[in-house]
Amino acid sequence: MSDVAPSLAGWMARQRWYATKGRTPSLRVIGSYEADLGDALALTLLIIDDGADKPVLYQVPLVSRSAPLPGGDAAFIGSADGRYLYDGPHDPAYAAELLRTMTDQARIDGADVVVEGTRIVDPGRVRRSRVLSGEQSNTSIIYDVEGGPVEHVIAKVFRVLHHGDNPDVTTQASLTRGGSTHIPSSFGSLRATWSDVGREGGTATGHLAFSQEFLPGLDDxxxxxxxxxxxxxxxxxxxxxxxxxxxxxxxxxxxxxxxxxxxxxxxxxxxxxxxxxxxxxxxxxxxxxxxxxxxxxxxxxxxxxxxxxxxxxxxxxxxxxxxxxxxxxxxxxxxxxxxxxxxxxxxxxxxxxxxxxxxxxxxxxxxxxxxxxxxxxxxxxxxxxxxxxxxxxxxxxxxxxxxxxxxxxxxxxxxxxxxxxxxxxxxxxxxxxxxxxxxxxxxxxxxxxx
Structure with a gap:
């Protein structure tokens, strides 16, 4: 991590979801968890940026590969010790693992962070994924799936994290449970608990991501x-x-x-x-x-x-x-x-x-x-x-x-x-x-x- 930290800080400052434009990030990792992707390693970091007037907590999913990711130039962050580092949502292996973690209701005990998946409905098998362009505060992954209730799923990865339930997750989950026909169906979510010495009890908890039906080509x-x-x-x-x-x-x-x-x-x-x-x-x-x-x-x-x-x-x-x-x-x-x-x-x-x-x-x-x-x-x-x-x-x-x-x-x-x-x-x-x-x-x- 220390070898790529300069690259990571500069890369974060250029992202649309980086909240403090015009500032130089001052990064501090407070938690992380890993997932073995076979020929790659997913490493999700919880990073506090002290370069803002008020510290901001980010979720930064990364994928480390021994060889370049085909078509991954736009998501490339840096390299060190012969490894290539990419923005996780743009890597198909990370994208599939994210949806699997929710669907399997997996629990991951990381370094100073515990992550738990929750399934509402099984979305099916992932055939391919891509990142939705144009977003600012989050990163959304679009999946083409098969064997599930719909053909397309979207997973929203929250970049800026907050303590407490995200109403985008809990409200839509409630509406799905209630049988509403006026929302895209929810499939699952990812929640984390991390250390926070500023809170009573010393921990904070919040949502990292959630998935739901994707409705392409509709006019708002x-x-x-x-x-x-x-x-x-x-x-x-x-x-x-x-x-x-x-x-x-x-x-x-x-x-x-x-x-x-x-x-x-x-x-x-x-x-x-x-x-x-x-x-x-x-x-x-x-x-x-x-x-x-x-x-x-x-x-x-x-x-x-x-x-x-x-x-x-x-x-x-x-x-x-x-x-x-x-x-x-x-x-x-x-x-x-x-x-x-x-x-x-x-x-x-x-x-x-x-x-x-x-x-x-x-x-x-x-x-x-x-x-x-x-x-x-x-x-x-x-x-x-x-x-x-x-x-x-x-x-x-x-x-x-x-x-x-x-x-x-x-x-x-x-x-x-x-x-x-x-x-x-x-x-x-x-x-x-x-x-x-x-x-x-x-x-x-x-x-x-x-």
Whole structure:
């Protein structure tokens, strides 16, 4: 390891999943485990990078070979002592071993780390694998399989690790157990326990990877909706069906994982998170600061409303998280909002948060078309789609969303504030989209003066 450490640090700094761009990695291995691949050795390292402002824990799967990997130039990291080191997910032997470890529910006792596989359904035999290009925070391996329930499987390898359950794993596993037809079926996961002197008990635990059905060649709802809005095509039937799908997802999660009454502490915790976000947004986006008092009044009023029960939800729902398939709408990516801490993403929450996220996404369709070189006014299209989505949700769930309009507005404002932070950091030209929503919703939902 010491011989290849310089190569590894430089290679990590160039990867899209490396979280601290522009910094020189300062690496410290805190755990590792091995797998004999026959003519190669898989070595998965848990590495802390102390070069960031706050240390970041990475999972770095490597494959060491005595001869070059055919076609592996793009995944080559370095060489030492006659061995060739490659990025694990790009090596077919590692990819097959990863899926086998989950399917066989294997346990591996490594150096300061214990790894355990969990199987939900046997995915079948691997024929070939490849890495999905374009991802940033994780690495996904696509498998062609045979002898199982589907033809294609995807395994997501988490590069940045956190203590606690990853909701992308646990939520989709719950939906698979519950028989949901609105998600790709889950097959298994890989979980690790490693040393962490900063935690009570001296250990941390979290997910390393998970596998599920892969649905190739499908258009996500954002692209479908954007095309419809640009052409002025009615989208209300699709939006209604999407509302039904989201409601059915919520019902399955509530049945499998249970619900929690929204007591005083739960309400206070949710509103505290919203208020913290306002503080951040007001500091970064002056236009948000102009509405801070009105937003605060909306949140104060929400504190005294009747809140429905809390449960596991999607957590970051928008049109890009839905795929249109022959089986209808499929929801994907249950990791929750990236800016939220991992433990917070797995907490029981209001289904209204998901509804608010999708409503904001319809507004974004109209907002994005307004930014085209030849602007399109799709505000009426977005209004109709929003209404149809809520109608579908109500029809399936029996929950009268419109009777909770004030609470829904509070959560939609929170989502728009989140968007304003994102746009100010990444796409300043689009900042007007969430700002318009904040102004409209804050004015509509502001408590009437005495």
């Amino acid at each position: 709802a954002w692209r479908v909706a954007l095309g419809a809005a640009a052409a002025g095509t009615d989208f209300t039937a699709e939006a209604h069906d999407l509302g039904v799908a989201v409601a059915e997802i919520h019902a399955t999660l509530a049945a499998d994982l249970g619900t929690v009454a929204a007591g005083t502490d739960e309400v206070a915790g949710a509103l505290a998170s919203m208020r913290r976000r306002i503080t951040t947004a007001a500091r970064e986006v002056p236009e948000i600061a102009e509405h801070a008092a009105a937003i605060g009044a909306v949140y104060d009023a929400a504190e005294h409303l009747a809140w429905p029960d809390l449960q596991r939800i999607h957590g970051d729902l928008h049109l890009g998280q839905a795929l249109l398939s022959e089986r209808g709408w499929m929801l994907i990516d249950f990791e929750g909002e990236p800016l939220r801490p991992m433990p917070e993403r797995s907490r029981a929450d209001l289904p209204i948060r998901d509804i608010a996220g999708m409503l904001r996404s319809f507004d974004y369709v109209a907002g994005s078309l307004a930014h085209e070189s030849e602007p399109v006014d799709a505000s009426g299209w977005a209004h109709d789609a929003r209404r149809a989505f809520v109608d579908g949700y109500i029809a399936s769930s029996g929950f009268d969303v419109r009777a909770s309009r004030a609470l829904l507005d509070a959560f939609e404002i929170d989502k728009a504030v989140y968007e304003a932070i994102y746009e100010s950091r990444n796409r300043p030209d689009w900042l007007g989209i969430p700002l318009a929503a904040v102004a409209r919703l804050a004015a509509r939902s502001a408590p009437a003066a005495d």
